[in-house]
Amino acid sequence: MMEDKQSAGPCASTTKPVVADVHKKITAAFTAFDYESNNTVDVREIGTIIYSLGCFPTQADLHDIIAEVEEDNTGFIALDKFLPVMTKVLLEHKFPPIPEDQLLQAFEVLDKEKKGYLVPEVLTHYLTQEGELFTQEEMDEMLTAFTDHQKNLVYYKDLISQLAADPGI
Template identity: 45%
Template sequence: MAALTSEEADQASSDLEKRIVEAFDVFDHGGSKTVDVREVGTILRALGCCPTEADIQEIIIQVEDQETSGSVRLDRFLPFVSQLIQENKYPPASPEKLLKAFQTLDSEGQGFLTKECLSRMLTDDVGGVEPFTKEELDEMLAVAVNNESGTIVYEDFINLLMVRLINTTAKFTI
């Protein structure tokens, strides 16, 4: 792969910053260039990052407005998150790893999981795995459940995730 020219790197950085600002603005309800700290994880995930809740808490410590506790200002968030993304700090799992995880859950090898089964597994606090919140589960199921069968055909879901990930991150390659 050829190295980017200075101009291409500048354009990629500019595109990245625009995407971060766009994601941030979705949660800037007052137009004040600030968001509630509780939105940081959602913004990061919308940008294709996959941090844990502990990672998010560490990021909040770095970006939270010292004068207005509980809020994050864009001017502090933008450079910090831009650097995280450029360093590929919180990449998503590979398609192979996701497939293996779904196959492990699908003990009968059917190629799908029921909504109830997956919901239970993702919300139970078992084995040191961070459980999904109700909001995270609802968001995932809205995309994952096949409308015709009412199940999660996991190979289709993984393919959908990969397409979305490529579309989200293609502009960030620096």
């Protein structure tokens, strides 16, 4: 029976479970930031939510998504507005992550001595001063999640494996 599911092509009977799974994943990511438990999140959390779902839009694309789902410039986004937009993004595989080998090459360029890690200050400098800029809030969140706090280092291979796309969608 397992072989039948794996070899089945896209059809109406397999679309509903896929959409339901996508909805569960989006809802779980969203509710992790719904601190008031009222099906809304602060607009500033949307980028983190979208990144956690394995999508990596540019800042311009992120602003477009926010403009589409934000409640009358209130600074809050409701799950019922976010869910259909993000479902479409995930099902259409928009904003895919950069392949792991390219990320590794980029980090290795920054790690001139090839030590396998960067100090948070160096990573912060590059990601807030060069290319598609991270905000300080985004940097703080990333460093909180990915810094080895005992050694105060960011082991970028660990970071890359955490950022790898979820093959479930």
